[in-house]
Structure formats: structure tokens, C-alpha cells
Amino acid sequence: MRLRFAPAALLGVAAFWGSTFFLMKDAIKRQDVNSFLFTRFAVSVLVLLAIRPRALQQLTRVTLFKGFIAGAFLAAGYILQTLGLARTSAAVTGFITGLYVTVTPLMAFLFQSQKLSRKTWINIAMATFGLALLSLHGFSIGFGELLVLASAIAFAAQIIVLSAWSSGHDAYVLTVVQLATCTFLTGLATSFAGYQSPPDKGVWAVVLFTAFFATALAFFIQTWSQAHMEPTKVAVILVMEIVFAALFAVLFGGEHLTTRIFLGGSLIVCAMYLIVREEA
Numbered sequence: 001m002r003l004r005f006a007p008a009a010l011l012g013v014a015a016f017w018g019s020t021f022f023l024m025k026d027a028i029k030r031q032d033v034n035s036f037l038f039t040r041f042a043v044s045v046l047v048l049l050a051i052r053p054r055a056l057q058q059l060t061r062v063t064l065f066k067g068f069i070a071g072a073f074l075a076a077g078y079i080l081q082t083l084g085l086a087r088t089s090a091a092v093t094g095f096i097t098g099l100y101v102t103v104t105p106l107m108a109f110l111f112q113s114q115k116l117s118r119k120t121w122i123n124i125a126m127a128t129f130g131l132a133l134l135s136l137h138g139f140s141i142g143f144g145e146l147l148v149l150a151s152a153i154a155f156a157a158q159i160i161v162l163s164a165w166s167s168g169h170d171a172y173v174l175t176v177v178q179l180a181t182c183t184f185l186t187g188l189a190t191s192f193a194g195y196q197s198p199p200d201k202g203v204w205a206v207v208l209f210t211a212f213f214a215t216a217l218a219f220f221i222q223t224w225s226q227a228h229m230e231p232t233k234v235a236v237i238l239v240m241e242i243v244f245a246a247l248f249a250v251l252f253g254g255e256h257l258t259t260r261i262f263l264g265g266s267l268i269v270c271a272m273y274l275i276v277r278e279e280a
Helices: 002-030 033-051 053-058 061-085 090-098 100-112 118-135 143-165 171-193 201-225 231-238 240-252 259-279
Strands: none
Touching: 002 033, 002 201, 002 231, 002 240, 033 053, 033 061, 033 171, 033 201, 053 171, 061 090, 061 143, 061 171, 090 100, 090 118, 090 143, 090 240, 100 118, 100 143, 100 231, 118 231, 118 240, 118 259, 143 231, 171 201, 201 231, 231 240, 231 259, 240 259
16 A cells, blocks of 8 residues: 555655745745755754654664765755756756656666666656756756756765665654754855845745645655655656646746647656556
């Protein structure tokens, strides 16, 4: 039952993350991006501790170590992605970030000796091509693109680590440690330029929504799901974030549904369905 529910739960996570592109578009114009991330992660930790205040009492040295490593990869992914986004286009950033769908199985093969079938590689290639159709309108390699590629590697590493370590640990406590680590590291990044608090109720509303749904709830679901799923399947499902981002942009952001968006999104959806069906 858990194995069947986990893919659907992860798809919900991808939807939450996809919605943040639309919601954060205006908010990060009024608040520094790193300050926004720090506030978002800090609030998410407070939410988790408010819901389950005894979580810290269940903390062990092993959980603290593993949660810190996973959280460090996660924070590195967000920080590197932000630095890259300042130096390249949003479309290229979205595409390169989504390449964790390709990097994850490579890392699983190198570090976990996990062999993949030919069908799985075809599905990964299909998802990658779909990402290119969905995101790219010209491409060049520069420092910004390299930073975003490093963020994709960091996100893939977090998926690999969670897949290896989630089983046998309390997913809730592990999530708290991850997000507390992200809070510390994004706060450190923010300290160099100075922290900017949310300037108005509109930005606070976005902070609270993303902190609860797209951070606290989403990362708890991801941590729990990865105890029951292989990292390659996780990566292909989570890359649906880009499809949901495009969908929300069309429905609520006034963007037009083009042939490229439709074809790219369709390829990613097909790849997700086939790889979940293959490994179910």
C-alpha cells in the first residue's frame, strides 16, 4: 500500500514546488531571494516543531549527521541555483536544474552500483528532451550555467542520500534536521548582503504558503517516500515540477500554451508514467 501511495504523494510534492514559481515571481522582486529562502526555511522549521514539539527529543547522533548532510546538499542546491539564476535566464535555469533527472541515475550507478534497464534510460532521455522543449529558447555555456549545473548535482545528491538513509529513520525528525540545516546555511548566505524581512502582507502570505506546503509538508513527504522508492523513479516524478510550473503559469500567470510547452510537458508526463509503471 505504501509503495503505491508514495509515487502519488511525490507527484503532489512536484505540484507544490511547481506552484512556487508562479507565487514567488512577484515576492522575490520585493524581497532579496536569499532572505526569502532563509525566512521560508526558518518558518517551516517552526511549523514542524509546533506540530510535533517532541521531535527534538527523538534526535540521535546518526539522524543529526544524516539529516545535516542531506540538508547541506539541499541548501547548496538552492544557493547555487539562485546564484546561477542571477547570471542566466530563468528558462535555461529551469532546464539545467531539471537535469537532476539524468544526474541522479548516474550517481546511483556510480555510488550505489544500481543498474538501470534500457527502458529506464530511454524514459530518462525522453524526460530530458521534454525539459529542453519546455524550457530552452537558445542556450550557451557560461559561469551562470555552470553554477546551475552544480545545483542540479547537489539536488541529485540529496535524492541519493535520502534514498539510502530514509529507511529506518523517523522521516519527521530527519526532515526537521534537513530544514534546520537549510535555515542555517541560507542564513549564512544572507548575512553577507544583509537580511531583508518580508516588506508587506503579500510577501508574508507567499512565505507562509511556501513554508508550510512547499517546504515543511513537501520535504516530509519526500523523505518518507524515498524510504519506499528508488532514486531514479523519485527524480523522474519530481521533474514534473517543471510541468506544473508551466501549467500554473498558463492558468494563472497569463502565459500562452504553445506547441513547445504542450509537447515538452507531454514527454515528461509520459516518461514519468512509464518509469513508474515499469518499476511498480
